[in-house]
Amino acid sequence: MPVTNRLKNQHLLWRAAFGPMAENAAALDTIKPADLWQLLLETSSSKPEKLEVADNLIAGLSNGVKDLVALDKAGKMDEETKKERQQKMRQQSKDDIRNLNILWLDEMINSEAQLREKLSLFWHGHFSCRVINSYFQQELLHIIRTHALGNFGDLLKAVSKSPAMIQFLNNQQNKKKKPNENFAREVMELFTLGRGHYSETDIKEAARAFTGWGFNLDGKFENRAYFHDEEAKTIFGQTGNFNGDDVLNILLKEKQTAKHITSKLYSFLVNEKPDESKIDWLSSRFFKSNYDIKYLLSDIFMSDWFYEQKNIGNHIKSPIELLVGLRRLIPLKMENDNAQLLFQKLLGQILFYPPNVAGWPGGRNWIDSSTLMLRLRIPAFITSSEKLNIRAKSDDDVNMGQTDAAYRTGGIGIDWPAVYKLFDSIPREDLVKAIADVLWQTGNRPEAKMLAAFVNEQSREDYIRTTILRLMATPEYQLC
Amino acid sequence: MLINRKTFIQTGTLASASVMLPGFLQALSRKPSVPPGNKVLVIVQFNGGNDGLNTIIPVTNDIYYRERPRLAIDKTKTLTLTDDAGLHPALVACKALYDEGNLAMLNTVGYPNPDRSHFRSMDIWQSGSQSNEYIYTGWLGRYLDEQCSGCDKPTQIIEMDDMLSLAMKGKNYSGIATTDPKRLYNSSNDPYYKQLIAGYQHGEETADYLYKTMGDAINSASYIHDKSQLQAAGKNYPATELGKNLRTIASLILSDINTKVYYVSLGSFDTHINQEAQQKRLFMQFNDAIKAFTDDMKAQHRFEDVLLMTFSEFGRRVGQNASNGTDHGTANNMFLISGALKQKGFLNPLPDLADLIDGDLKYTVDFKSVYATVLANWLGADDQKIIGKSYSKLKFI
Known part of the structure; x- marks a missing residue:
């Protein structure tokens, strides 16, 4: 499959951000990746506001x-x-x-x-x-x-x-x-x-x-x-x-510090398989820049090799990347916040509770039969009232407040029209491919004929919605 | 597409639909490698740090009674094992197993530089690592990697849970987690998944890996479900979670499934406050479930093939705290229950309460020695390869 402009932009958005969002995904056919990168830099240029939660007692x-x-x-x-x-x-x-x-x-x-x-x-x-x-x-x-x-x-x-x-x-x-x-x-x-x-x-x-x-x-x-x-x-x-x-x-x-940080970022942003010559090039420039993180990122995202086929669609989304990315594409509110924590726990990545001082190992470590099969069912859980009948392990360090899934795990107020709008100009027979082009970063594409038995073909909206949910319930959607 | 969409093959005596992986994903499909009558390991994990000193009570030790003015269990209430040791009063079935010669006990099992954090110490136990190294595979997962090399169903290890613990995660294979084989089967037996697999074409390595894991999961769920239907376990299991889980395990052991290791948890034993009632409640659950399970195995003449082992991430401090509880400690005891024990009763001395480090027990047996023994002498595996280092073997099996 050729690396289209859309694919490149989505690649950049998945690695340097949390994936495309419904409201702007349409623009990705035309904007140049270099311009999109500048946009990403600009939108992150202001100082963050502190997230304050600590109770007075603490x-x-x-x-x-x-x-x-x-x-x-x-x-x-x-x-x-x-x-x-x-x-x-x-x-x-x-x-x-x-x-x-x-x-x-x-x-x-x-x-x-x-x-x-x-x-x-x-x-x-x-x-x-x-x-x-x-x-x-x-x-x-x-x-x-x-x-x-x-x-x-x-x-x-x-x-x-x-x-x-x-x-x-x-x-x-x-x-x-x-x-x-x-x-x-x-x-x-x-x-x-x-x-x-x-x-x-x-x-x-x-x-x-x-x-x-x-x-x-x-x-x-x-x-x-x-x-x-x-x-x-x-x-x-x-x-x-x-x-x-x-x-x-x-x-x-020590130059080794620049090398170590560059290697880790390369693995996180580009490819888990290290390319020593690229890492050496990046890290020597990072070192010379006196550890300017933006400089290193620009070197990566402005390069041609970042957009090569071998670096696209081979990264297993972390649970946070999966959950956040899904919600960027499908705008919704969670009815119960505890559901967000339950998903993190069941999938193996709870923010602020890393497994140990070495952090989350990432990659294939996210995947076992239980987490993979749950990942496939999450789009349906989040967008419907299907009841999650799965319990998290008890944990004596992490008391998540609620036990079991006594609360609704689904989202509410889903803004489907924003999603439908993305595909306004697409003729019905091209919808499956167009939806896959947005959802899948991998090289393969599903067959509409195979999907037919599993989607609702009544209205155009039904068709788009159910196709999206089906294409999210796939191994391909776990990758970016 | 490469593969005919309707290539569902029939497996097992109940002929449930299993999914055929495209050839390039499919390794040599082997027959289950474990014939009936082979040995299985059942691990019961006590979550939260069980208080070992109130499990096996040193009934003649003055330090024990001095350090625990309100929590110490009076000698007359314990179930007498030896002149110096008694069992927690709720562990009646364990006492009976001891009398029959089917219970062995290891004292002060632990590791150097112990960590008192639940999650870290549990990771150390489950990965089989040193306390200063971080390993993202479990000791049983690595056993599975060895066992399952090239197999299409990683069902040699089953955890009775909705989530899989680190212990069962290998580099290439991970065990299967389920509390209910039927539910697992129903949720994975979705025709959509099978169509996806049938239509999948060779792609990037990571995508192949995900498809392979998905196919393995579906096949495993189907295989476990079939086997769980074959043999009914005994009827006298308690209605507790542990009772139900051990009943499911028993029914699988009695089938000809290729599973070698079953893993189940009980807890929480994190008894910082009001320890007495909480530990007693959990021990009653343990006791009743173990009684039903061992009775069942004996009745089916399989008790010689089963080794049940308990552990906890750490023991608790020698002295009680101010809330009638105990805080996180270090070394702890383990139960080993089997109809095939070569050594019975106490395998080593009770903890020396006069020789402590900061109020905590010193370990005398590295838990990795226990793993090495079980891997080599019970499961017939290469312990050194799996643990990464040679540990001296014990002689109980």
Whole structure:
């Protein structure tokens, strides 16, 4: 199949954004990919508004932990009350994080800053962090969304000083003479260099440099000088009385950091199969640009090779990409927000609950027989009242509030006319192909004759609607 | 199109429609490799971190009674195993299995540098990894990769759940999750899916992979459904979820299905508050279901072919907390139940409560040793290849 202009544009929109939306999908036949890329940059150029969810009880921990500490110090709180308060805070925090999840999803679906939200999702997995403190999570997400298209060094430093990451990777416990190496290890292995590009000594020494980095009771970063190890450290052959910032700067001076980040982005945005010569070219330019993320993205999306057939339609959509993409094409509201979380859980990607510090592995890891068969049924669930008779696993870390699918999992107020409009000018006999051209990024096309038994052929609208739902209920629609 | 759309083949004695994958997706279709009478493993996962010290109670240990003023179980209430150990009072059937020589127990099973987070520790147990490495396949999934190489139905492992756990995810194959073979069959037996597969032409590698997974899922659902109808399990199973799941497992074991591993969960054992009632309730469910299942297997002369193993992501702290509960701990005990045990009763000493790390038990047996033993000595698999490292084998099977 030839790579049409529409296919190229949709490819760009699926990788640099969350796919085409009903209202503008018609324009994709004509606009040039380079112009579309400029549009994506422009619409993401403003600063993001913070998504705020943290309850007062949690916010800044000010009304929460401070209170607790004060009461506790005054000896006024017995163990039972303390436990009760802690439990209440945990529950509140989980509820807040659930709200943050839904707010961010809404941004991904509706925001015009598609590029920023897409890259934020990438960094959310790269700087994987799982803490049950809604204030910390809210602040970390804001850091990520603020720097998602900015400078990688700024992003790295801001994330490293976020209470969320300090708590998750135990730097609060990293003190002189009693170093905790967790953060130092992960910052090298996962955030910058990648496995195999440092020694155990580098980690031990770097951990000493990070001693003292912590957060205070207001939930703000604090460099606790009294915990900092002032002795000399030797990292990558350099010796000095380094602090945490020094170590991050040393890591940024390593070309390997640019290479590691470029490789990961290439896999996320272009192809899971690495092309070493492309990655080398991109990463050396990324390094020379002093880690300008937009520069790297432009190198990728302005290149000809990005639009080659072998890079199109071979990426398995993550659950978030699948759910968001579907809702961009078919405008609707969910009757019950919990359904959005249930789908994430059942498909294996809950925002703010990555499986571990290494993030979601992606690719074929999303797929097993249960998740694939559920993916095929999701378009029908979301657009109808079909009852979801599937239960999520109980999880002692993630209390999703609701149990089972006692609520409706479907969407309401579906704006089908906006979708029909897309195909206004298409003669009926060409509809199947036209719909597949919008929905499928793969090279094959379905046969109208085969579909006939499974769609409603009465009115033109019925035909379009049921064909869309059928073509979404396919392995092809899992790919982009 | 490459393939005639109506090429449905008939499989199994009940002749349900199975779907024919286009040739290029279809590996050599093998006969089920496991003849009847072969050995199966049943794993019962205690979710949430079961309190091992109130499961097997060290009835003569002063530290235990000192650290748990309100939670310790009085010696006279426990079911006596040895002079020094008693079982939780609700585990009557386990006590009977112990008396018959069909129960073995391992104490202080764990791993170095234990993690006290539920999700992380469960991942470590399910993937069979070290606590500082991240592996995205499960130990049973990798066993499946070995077993199912080139097969068309990854039904060697079945989890009784709607979602598949990491333990059962391999690199190339993943187990099948179902709580109800009939429902699984009905939801996957959609003529539309079969038409899609029949009309699919060789495409990009990833699309091929998805089609292959879809075909495998449909075939597996059909195969499991057929087999689940063949043999009725005994009638005396409790109406609990675990009871129903073990009943389904029993009916599959009694058929000639090729499944080697069944996986089922019970929980939550995360007893930070009011532990006594919660643990008792869950143990009663466990006990009644296990009794029905083992009775059934004995009556059908299959108990020698079944090994049932329990585990939890961690044990709990030695000292109780202020809410009549216990907090997350480390090493824990495991039950091994079978009619074919070579060693019975206690396989190793009770935990040493005088030698703790920060109030937590030290592990003495790496759980990967247990996996290696089960893989090599029960399932006849290459444990080193699957676990990635050699672990010393135990001698209970």
